Amino acid sequence: MKKKAxxxxxxxxxxxxxxxxxxxxxxxxxxxxxxNFQISFFEQSINPNIDPTFIGFENxxxxxxxxxxxxxxxxTFLYTFLTVVGSTIVGLAVAIFFNRPFMFRKISRALIIAxxxxxxxxxxxxxxxxxxxxxxxxNYLTVDVLHLFDQAPLWFDRPTSSxxxxxxxxxxxxxxxxxxxxxxxxxxxxxxxxxxxxxxGASAWQKFKVVTLPAIxxxxxxxxxxxxxxxxYTFEDVFLLTNQVNTLGIYLYQTAFAFNDLGKAAxxxxxxxxxxxxxxLITRKRVNANGNx
Amino acid sequence: MQMAMASSKKDRTxxxxxxxxGLAFVLAGSLFPFFIMFMTSVKxxxxxxxxxxxxxxKIWTIDHYxxxxxxxxxxxxxxxxxxxxxxxxxxxxxxxxxxFGAYAMSKLKFFGRTTINSSxxxxxxxxxxxxxxxLFKIISSLGLYNTKTALTIALIVQTLPAAIxxxxxxxxxxxxxxEEAAMIDGLNRVQIIFYIIMxxxxxxxxSVFVYAFMIAWNDFLFASVFLSSSENFTLPIGxxxxxxxxxxxxxxxxxxxxxxxxxxxxxYGISERxxxxxxxxxxxxG
Numbered sequence: 001m002k003k004k005a006x007x008x009x010x011x012x013x014x015x016x017x018x019x020x021x022x023x024x025x026x027x028x029x030x031x032x033x034x035x036n037f038q039i040s041f042f043e044q045s046i047n048p049n050i051d052p053t054f055i056g057f058e059n060x061x062x063x064x065x066x067x068x069x070x071x072x073x074x075x076t077f078l079y080t081f082l083t084v085v086g087s088t089i090v091g092l093a094v095a096i097f098f099n100r101p102f103m104f105r106k107i108s109r110a111l112i113i114a115x116x117x118x119x120x121x122x123x124x125x126x127x128x129x130x131x132x133x134x135x136x137x138x139n140y141l142t143v144d145v146l147h148l149f150d151q152a153p154l155w156f157d158r159p160t161s162s163x164x165x166x167x168x169x170x171x172x173x174x175x176x177x178x179x180x181x182x183x184x185x186x187x188x189x190x191x192x193x194x195x196x197x198x199x200x201g202a203s204a205w206q207k208f209k210v211v212t213l214p215a216i217x218x219x220x221x222x223x224x225x226x227x228x229x230x231x232x233y234t235f236e237d238v239f240l241l242t243n244q245v246n247t248l249g250i251y252l253y254q255t256a257f258a259f260n261d262l263g264k265a266a267x268x269x270x271x272x273x274x275x276x277x278x279x280x281l282i283t284r285k286r287v288n289a290n291g292n293x
Numbered sequence: 294m295q296m297a298m299a300s301s302k303k304d305r306t307x308x309x310x311x312x313x314x315g316l317a318f319v320l321a322g323s324l325f326p327f328f329i330m331f332m333t334s335v336k337x338x339x340x341x342x343x344x345x346x347x348x349x350x351k352i353w354t355i356d357h358y359x360x361x362x363x364x365x366x367x368x369x370x371x372x373x374x375x376x377x378x379x380x381x382x383x384x385x386x387x388x389x390x391x392x393f394g395a396y397a398m399s400k401l402k403f404f405g406r407t408t409i410n411s412s413x414x415x416x417x418x419x420x421x422x423x424x425x426x427x428l429f430k431i432i433s434s435l436g437l438y439n440t441k442t443a444l445t446i447a448l449i450v451q452t453l454p455a456a457i458x459x460x461x462x463x464x465x466x467x468x469x470x471x472e473e474a475a476m477i478d479g480l481n482r483v484q485i486i487f488y489i490i491m492x493x494x495x496x497x498x499x500s501v502f503v504y505a506f507m508i509a510w511n512d513f514l515f516a517s518v519f520l521s522s523s524e525n526f527t528l529p530i531g532x533x534x535x536x537x538x539x540x541x542x543x544x545x546x547x548x549x550x551x552x553x554x555x556x557x558x559x560x561y562g563i564s565e566r567x568x569x570x571x572x573x574x575x576x577x578x579g
Contacts, residue, residue, distance in 0.1 A: 013482055014403035017393040021453050022409070024390075028450040029416050032427035039426060048433060094319055100312075108316060110565050112323050114554075117561045119511040121529040122550035125536065126326040129333060129341075129543055137329065137346040144345075172323070226418070233420035236513040240533065249422050256426050257518065266426045273423060280415060 033273070040267035045260050052263070059267035069268075072251040079167060079238075079247055080231040086171035088224055091178025096212070098179075099186040109183070116176035124240040127169055131155040155242075162244035170237060178223050185219045186212070225283045229276065248272060327554075334358070334547035341543040357544035361552065368523060369549060372531035375441065377556075379527060380509035382445050387452045387505035388498060394453070395460035396486050400472070417454035421447070421514055429518055439521045447515045452505040459504065463497030464490060503564045507557045528553045 040059055042052035063069050098109065115123065131138050139152040153161040193211045202210065213220075235249035252272070256265035333341050334357050336350040361369040397403070398410060421428075428447060437443035467490060475485050491498065513529040520526055526534065532549055 010401045011403045014397040014401045014406075017397040017401075018409065020390045021394040021457065024446070024450050024453065025412070025416055028428065028431075028447060029419065029424065032424040032431060035427040035430065036424065039430070046429075097315065097319065102312065102316070104316075106565070108320060110562055111320060113561060114327060114558055115323060117507055117557050118327075118554040119529055119557065120513060121532050122330070122554040123326060125532070125546050125550045126330040129547065130326060130329050135342045135344060135346060140346050172326075176323075229418050230420065233422050235420075235422050236529075240513070249420075252422060253425070253514075256429070262426050262430070269423050269426060276418065276423070280418060 036266045036269050036273075039263055040270050042263045043261075044263040044266075046257070046262060047260075055263070059264045060271075062264060063267055063271065068246070069251065072246045072248050075163070075246060076232060076234075076248045079163070079170075079234070079245070080228055082167045083170040083174065083231045084224055084228045086167065087174040087227060088178045088220070090171060090175040091223075092182050092216075092220075094175065094179045095182035095186055096208075098183055109180075112179060113176045115173050120173075120236050120240060123169075123173060124237070127165075127241065128156070131165060133157075157242075157244065159244045162242040166238045166241055166245050169241060170231065170234070173237065174227060174231075177227065181219050181223050182216060185216050189215045221283075225279070229279060232275070233272070330547045330550050333543055334551055336544060338542055338544055354544075357542070357548040358552075360542075360545050361549045367535070367545070367549075368526075368531065369552075371524060372526050372528045373552075375525060375531075376510055376527040376529075376553075379441055379445050379448070380506045383448045383452060383509035384502045384506040386445075386449050387456045388502050390449070390453060391456035391460050391501055392486065392491065392498065394457045395464055396490060398457060399461045399464035400469075413454040413457060416450075417458065421451055425514065425518055428515075432519055438519065439525060440519075441525055443519045444512075444515055444527070445509075447519065448509045448512055449505075451512075451515075452508045456501045456505055459501050460494065460497050463494040467493050499564050503557075503560045506560060510557055 039052075041054060041056060043055045043058075044050075044052035094112065098105070130136050133139065133152055133154050133156070136155075138155075142148040143150075143152050155161050155165045189211065194207055197207045197211055233249050234247055235253060238245050238247050239250050239253065248268070252265055252268045255261050255268060332348065332350060335353050335355065336347075337352055337354055340347060340351060361367050364370055398406070398413075432438055432443045432447075435443075471489060471493075472485055475489050480488065511529065512527070513533070516527045516530045517533075520530065523531070523534070532546070532553065535549075536546060
């Protein structure tokens, strides 16, 4: 009887405490999701005075047969794969490097995070200047000093070199995220495990494989999954750097706000939703089990 | 025996030196763009576009900083104030809502808890981009297009799930005994939140504040879709608009970039001291 009464008060209090968060999420996430689904069946422009026309699945067939979309999908998968692998490996390597006591450890750790927390716009300006075709320091170093290239690559104006540029940018910008997560878990590994492996004559690589990797596995899965999702929907990093790499985020944004076709943009969103949900279904159990939500 | 000890000591010194050289390389690679940003901001305009780039300026100048704060040349100060107002409001409201939400998720047993938890998790993985079309329509139909209110509300929603998860992980570490003792002393749940939970998780609250501020301060997508007139622009879209016009000057842009990046970098630097381990930062979205 007493227990029941206690439960009741919890329900009420929880409802009050969670109300602002849930109301906002319902209004600005759940409702838009439904609305988005609805819009995807209409031909609709940005101008609110032009009435939408119902066109069934036409937006979907238009997208799925659009060579530009399929190309964009391929580019996005490749971009996601390379940036996730790159930023995770660099982050892990730097974390292992940092996993020991040394002078300036705290300040070094804080400095490494700078690229991750600074606004994209500032970082993009710096990169645009560094990689400038005429007077950028990168072309000066790679062409005039190190002679890596015969001619300065036009970093912002060619699809391939621009793709390399946005991948490098993302690895540089996001490796600190992996770095922080790995450093935290590395500090929890018991040193005696390494000592035991050493007595057994294990090499550095074997120690990594037998001791480090199993210990960091849960974090590795979370880091790679979340990074993959965020990279898959990447928008401003690429959008602000170059107009030569058409990721899905940019394809969606331009369909809506440059080509003025909200219906088609909404159906691109729906397709992306489906991909996201597939990923969540596959990963949720594992990530949840590791206490990240 | 002594020989062996001497050589192992020498070994250690060598390894130490190699380590610090490696550290210098890692930091240099990571910070190089910031270095270029700063050096260009204190170079003359002609030196910034010289055929042979220089690392350090031949003549140091702070003109570019004076320029960006000159309202006749640049609306930089307007953008800065807009960004500051939006980001502070987002951070304060996010902190308030997430304290309540995280307390419920961490300490209360209630109907639908698991469902709500997984919905927050799904929203956390969401990107604003996926909802940009319906959000644009909703904002327009509410008459909020081109207002900072629209931007602020959208950004609060963006930060809430991660903010709740971050605080929940702090609240989870507070033992139930403390609360039970407080209840025996006659405090109700709301008083417990204010007098027990909040003081005990002040470092978590600071990191949520910094996180929400950063998401709002750095946002480009929502601002570019919801705002249309220059007097409402925040820094990211304002600077992007300035850069698209042909009369940009590298020194000014770099000065603007530095001043734009400083608030979040300083806030992170300060909050570092409060954050334990790093598990919380690991949950930061971006």
